[in-house]
Every structure is written in C-alpha cells, then in structure tokens.
Amino acid sequence: LAKTTQPISMDSYEGQEVNITCSHNNIATNDYITWYQQFPSQGPRFIIQGYKTKVTNEVASLFIPADRKSSTLSLPRVSLSDTAVYYCLVVAFKAAGNKLTFGGGTRVLVKP
Amino acid sequence: DTGVSQDPRHKITKRGQNVTFRCDPISEHNRLYWYRQTLGQGPEFLTYFQNEAQLEKSRLLSDRFSAERPKGSFSTLEIQRTEQGDSAMYLCASRQATGGSYGYTFGSGTRLTVV
Numbered sequence: 189l190a191k192t193t194q195p196i197s198m199d200s201y202e203g204q205e206v207n208i209t210c211s212h213n214n215i216a217t218n219d220y221i222t223w224y225q226q227f228p229s230q231g232p233r234f235i236i237q238g239y240k241t242k243v244t245n246e247v248a249s250l251f252i253p254a255d256r257k258s259s260t261l262s263l264p265r266v267s268l269s270d271t272a273v274y275y276c277l278v279v280a281f282k283a284a285g286n287k288l289t290f291g292g293g294t295r296v297l298v299k300p
Numbered sequence: 301d302t303g304v305s306q307d308p309r310h311k312i313t314k315r316g317q318n319v320t321f322r323c324d325p326i327s328e329h330n331r332l333y334w335y336r337q338t339l340g341q342g343p344e345f346l347t348y349f350q351n352e353a354q355l356e357k358s359r360l361l362s363d364r365f366s367a368e369r370p371k372g373s374f375s376t377l378e379i380q381r382t383e384q385g386d387s388a389m390y391l392c393a394s395r396q397a398t399g400g401s402y403g404y405t406f407g408s409g410t411r412l413t414v415v
Contacts, residue, residue, distance in 0.1 A: 222403070231304075231391045231406025232343065275342055286395075287333060287356065288404065290342030 190214040190278040197295040206263040208294050210276030213257045221252060221259045224275045226293070232275060236261070263296075271298045302326055304407035306392050312413045313382055320378045321410045325394030332375050333404065334367055335391040336360065343391055349375060382414045 193211040200206045212221065222237035236243055236250045238259070243250045249262040263270055273293040279286055305324040313319050325332045330351050335343035346365070347357045351372035361367075364382075369375040379386055389411050393404040 229389075229411070230408050231393065232404075233406065234403030237403065273342075286331075287345045287348060288335075288343070288393075289345065292340075293342050 190216065190219060192276045192278055192291050194274075194276050194291065194294045196292065197297070199297045199299060200266055201299050202267055203265050206266050206270070206296060206298075208261045208263075208274055208276070208296070209258055210261070211258050212276070212278050215256050215278055216280065219278045219280055221250065221256075222277050222279055222288075223248070223250065223261050224277065224288075224290075226273045226275065232290075235274075237279075266296075266298045268298050268300065270296065272296060304392055304394055304405050306390075306407035306410050308410055309408065310411045310413075312415060315382055315384060315414055317382055318378065318380045319382060319412060320376050321390055321392075321412075323375045323377070323392030323394075323407060324373075325375070325392070326405055327373075329394035329396050329405070330372065331395050332369055333393040333395075334375070334377050335393065335406075337389040337391060337409070338387075346377075379412075382412075384414045387412055387414045 190212045220239045223235045224232035225235050226232040236248050238250045240252050251260045273295050275290050275293040307322045333348040334346040337343040345358050346361050347367050349369040352369050364380045367377045389409040391409045393406040395404045
C-alpha cells in the first residue's frame with residue numbers, strides 16, 4: 189500500500205483557506221485517495237475521496253494531479269471548529285478488507 | 301441515532317484485569333473494524349469482520365486480545381490480563397461492503413487507561 193507523507197502541523201486564521209498537500213508517490217492504479225478529519229476524543233470522520241482531477245463537496249475540495257502522486261485537500265474559509273487532525277489515506281480498491289492505514293496526520297490549528 | 305455506538309466511553313482498569321468493549325455498528329453495514337489509537341498517533345488497524353466472520357487480524361492483536369461478532373450485529377473486543385501498554389483509544393468503524401459510500405463511519409471510541 190502506498191505510503192503517505194503530509195505536514196505534521198499547520199496554523200491558519202479564521203476565514204482563510206487551508207490547503208494540505210499529501211504525497212503518495214507509490215500510489216497504484218487501483219488506489220483511491222481519501223481524507224478524514226478527527227476531533228479530540230472522537231473517531232475520524234470521512235471528509236472526501238477521489239481518484240483523479242477534482243472532487244468537491246459541501247465540506248472540502250480535493251485536487252489530484254494527473255500523475256496522482258500527490259493530492260491537496262482544500263478547506264475554504266475555515267472557522268475555529270475546523271481545528272482538528274486531518275489524515276490523508278490511500279485505499280486499495282479491492283473487494284476484500286479495504287482496511288484503512290492511517291499515518292500521523294496534519295494537525296490544523298485555526299486561530300481567531 | 302444511526303451512528304456507530306461504543307460502550308463504555310471510558311474505562312479505567314488495574315493491570316492484569318480483563319476488559320470488554322462493545323460496538324454497535326450501523327445496522328445495514330456488514331463490515332465492522334476495530335482500530336487502536338495511542339496519543340498523537342493515527343489509528344492502527346486491529347481486525348475486521350464481514351458479517352460474523354473475522355476475516356483479518358493484525359499482528360498487533362496479540363493472543364490476549366479477542367474479538368467477536370455474533371450474528372453479524374454488534375461486536376465485542378476483549379483484552380485479557382491488561383498491561384499498561386494497552387492504554388489507548390479503541391475505535392470501532394463500520395461500512396457497507398457493496399454499494400453506497402466507501403466512507404467508513406467511526407464511533408467515538410472507548411478510552412482505556414490501565415493503571
């Protein structure tokens with residue numbers, strides 16, 4: 189499974205856009221990219237997933253270049269409540285298992 | 301509430317005691333996963349079930365750990381002869397294997413402290 193590398197931490201201010209880039213150089217053809225958010229004392233929460241190009245939902249956007257060796261999670265106009273750990277994962281598209289392999293994540297601190 | 305429920309939320313136990321945690325997944329989800337998370341780290345996979353069958357176990361799941369999912373509904377994770385190194389957050393997640401979203405739904409976890 190492709191290893192992911194993302195920054196350990198990022199600081200931002202309310203109202204700004206936060207972009208977190210994740211590297212996954214060894215991503216396989218059948219892998220897709222998924223991002224989770226985790227608040228303290230809670231389980232991770234699915235944010236967004238994609239295979240290529242751009243995916244957008246009500247929470248975030250995910251940009252994946254053509255070579256798929258990296259991806260960028262974009263959080264528009266963050267608020268204090270977006271302070272959390274964000275995990276980038278590569279998940280194999282296969283019938284069995286699909287267990288998630290988490291790295292250390294990126295701790296995002298949104299300041300007033 | 302249609303989320304994943306875990307019980308208890310917190311457990312403090314003395315070293316050497318046995319503990320059991322329960323997870324109630326989303327009812328229509330046939331896959332159930334257990335993860336362990338220590339402070340400052342991402343969750344680590346322990347085991348997963350498809351319906352009542354336990355299909356994969358991590359090397360992290362020593363012989364002191366056992367998980368069951370009778371009748372393919374709720375699941376229990378038991379730790380025997382607890383050690384201080386077992387202190388962690390134990391997370392349960394569920395998903396539907398086919399159709400729907402690929403996203404997992406996690407519970408809020410059981411925080412275990414072994415003293």
